[in-house]
Amino acid sequence: MLDKRMTDETVTYHRGDKEIEVRKTVKIDMHDKVALVTGGASGLGLATAMRLLRNGARVVIADYSPNVKDVAESIGAEWIQMDVTREADVQAAVDKAVECYGKLSIAVASAGIGGTNCNIAEETLEDWNKVNAVDYTGVMLTDKCAINQFLKQKTGGVVINIASMFGLVAVPSNVAYSAAKGGVVNLTKAAGTAFADRGIRVNCICPGVxxxxxxxxxxxxxxxxxxxxxxxxxxxxxxxxxxxLCSDDARFITGAAIPIDGGYTGV
Ligand SMILES: NC(=O)c1ccc[n+]([C@@H]2O[C@H](COP(=O)([O-])OP(=O)(O)OC[C@H]3O[C@@H](n4cnc5c(N)ncnc54)[C@H](O)[C@@H]3O)[C@@H](O)[C@H]2O)c1
Structure with a gap:
């Protein structure tokens, strides 16, 4: 049994009488960065928005949820309510970052939904289209609109796609989610190499649960x-x-899929 004590700066885990203290922050200077985070009203998007703000970046969170305004105001970000499955909405989110802060440096595609528990024999077209619209097409649209903005600015830029460990190994009982996340891994390779010579990097992370x-x-x-x-x-x-991965320290990493899964895909 693992229990934990958390402060702003550290987390201390207890396993029996063993105590493991982990620092939560390696601070990276991002004062010159402007970031757009889709799915920024909750979960990984919100944690990322907060981390980028803490590092000094200016942040716009874009989310379908009506909570987006309150969440943004509570953390000191700008916001836009939008749907990542609609290209005009994604473009509006990029435009919002440029309108508020003059440019875009980083886009994090974290908007997503879980799949339903359907294997391939049970899958319905309705479920497949719903999951893929958000978890796959939404990521493609975010990458496309952000990269076009970077090309327009001639500045380079960084995109991070949130795939999943289930983009590296499949979960048979969730076929739509596995396919969408596997697609995001290869989309990342295609997008992350297309403009690498112009300083545009695209990577994805593959979290465990x-x-x-x-x-x-x-x-x-x-x-x-x-x-x-x-x-x-x-x-x-x-x-x-x-x-x-968003920072200049990672400038030679592009088209990569990085597991963050406590070893799940290693065995
Ligand atoms: N939590 C996990 O265990 C885990 C593991 C691997 C990958 N992921 C992936 O990470 C991403 C974020 O997941 P999370 O755990 O933070 O979930 P979450 O539910 O906490 O956050 C997802 C956010 O996306 C928003 N969203 C959903 N559909 C949208 C749409 N069409 N347009 C705009 N916003 C939309 C939601 O409103 C929500 O705020 C997802 O892509 C998910 O598949 C999560």
């Missing part, structure tokens, strides 16, 4: 047992890797 509102509370213990780490991940453990 992370403690966010997407994951039903009652399933968290069962998921923990599936990870070699013996626990699921925390949102800030993903946000800190995203911040690093």
């Amino acid at each position: 992370i403690n966010t509102p997407l994951v039903p509370q009652k399933e968290k213990d069962a998921y923990a047992a599936l990870h070699p780490s013996g626990r699921i991940g925390e949102d800030w453990e993903v946000a800190s890797i995203i911040a690093f």
Whole structure:
């Protein structure tokens, strides 16, 4: 049994009488960066927005949820309510960042939904289209609109797509989600290499199960047992890797799919 104590700066885990202290922040200077985070009203998007703000970036969060305004105001970000499945909405989100802060430097495609529990024999076209519209097409539209803005600015820029460990290995009982996330991994390679010579980098991260509102509370213990780490991940453990990938320290990384999964895809 792992229990934890969390402060702003550290998390202390207790396993029996063993105590492991982990620093939550490696601060990266992002004062010259403007970031758009889709799905920024919750979960990994919100944790990422907060991490980028903490590093000094200016941030616009874009989300379907009516909570987006309140969430943005509470963390000091700008906001837009939008739907990532609609190209005009995604373009409006990029335009909002440029209108508010003069440019775009970073886009994080974190808007997503979980799949329904359907294997290939049970899958319906309705379910397939719904999951793929958000988890796959929404990511493509975010990449496209952000990259066109970077090309227009002639500045380079960074995109981070949130795929999943289920983009690297499949979950047979969730075919639409597995296919969408696998698609995001290869989309990242195509997008991340197309304009690499112009300083435009696109990478994706492939999280294991992370403690966010997407994951039903009652399933968290069962998921923990599936990870070699013996626990699921925390949102800030993903946000800190995203911040690093967005930073100039990661300037030679593009087209990559990075697992953040407590070892799940390693066995
Ligand atoms: N939590 C996990 O265990 C986990 C693991 C691997 C990958 N992911 C991926 O990470 C991403 C974020 O998931 P999360 O755990 O933060 O979930 P979450 O539900 O906490 O956040 C997702 C956000 O996306 C927004 N959203 C959904 N559909 C949208 C749309 N059409 N347009 C705009 N916004 C929309 C929601 O309103 C919500 O605020 C998803 O792509 C998810 O598949 C999550």
